[in-house]
Amino acid sequence: AAAPAGAEPWQRVEAVRWALFTSAAKDVPDRQTYFGQGLLRAHAALDVPFRADLPKTPADTVSFPWLRLLGIVDAVAAPPPVGGELMYEVEALQVFLQTPGLEQLAGGADPQTDPLSPADRKKVIAALRASPLASKALREHLGKVYRAM
Known part of the structure; x- marks a missing residue:
């Protein structure tokens, strides 16, 4: 689904993440081990409505x-x-x-x-x-x- 006018860039990112995760096929063997949120279903993700109420994910950090x-x-x-x-x-x-x-x-x-x-x-x-x-x-x-x- 299209993002509404005025949506912040981070809101677009969160909406895409939400759409990908919620539309992913979760009925695959060993999903958690090999596929995390599931198998990508891009076409199905396009049908997920935009959500402006999602919280902003904190920035990742990595170090050694x-x-x-x-x-x-x-x-x-x-x-x-x-x-x-x-x-x-x-x-x-x-x-x-x-x-x-x-x-x-x-x-x-x-x-x-x-x-x-x-x-x-x-x-x-x-x-x-x-x-x-x-x-x-x-x-x-x-x-x-x-x-x-």
Whole structure:
């Protein structure tokens, strides 16, 4: 359905999200595991009326604080990254989550909330650097982080 005149851009985004999620086919095996909200039914989503009453979804955040920990600084206390540092953290988190064995190497620690011992952190950084999923730029950055440890 068409958005009414005067709808804010974020309202359009929320309405599209609502239409996609509510019209998705939810009767598929293993839906939660593989398809989240369900299988996309784009034509059906076009028939969902615009809703202006939806709340604004908070902005997402992503980080990989293990790249910026120095000495005894705790992961929670480290300042949030900006610019290029944030890009490295986003990629490092993606590589961490997609590389088999890295979660076990970190002892099941959550990279966004749990601190790592310096020895475990060094192992994780080395394994991230060795991953074929890491870009050349990330490998170079991880090399600098590793040498500074």
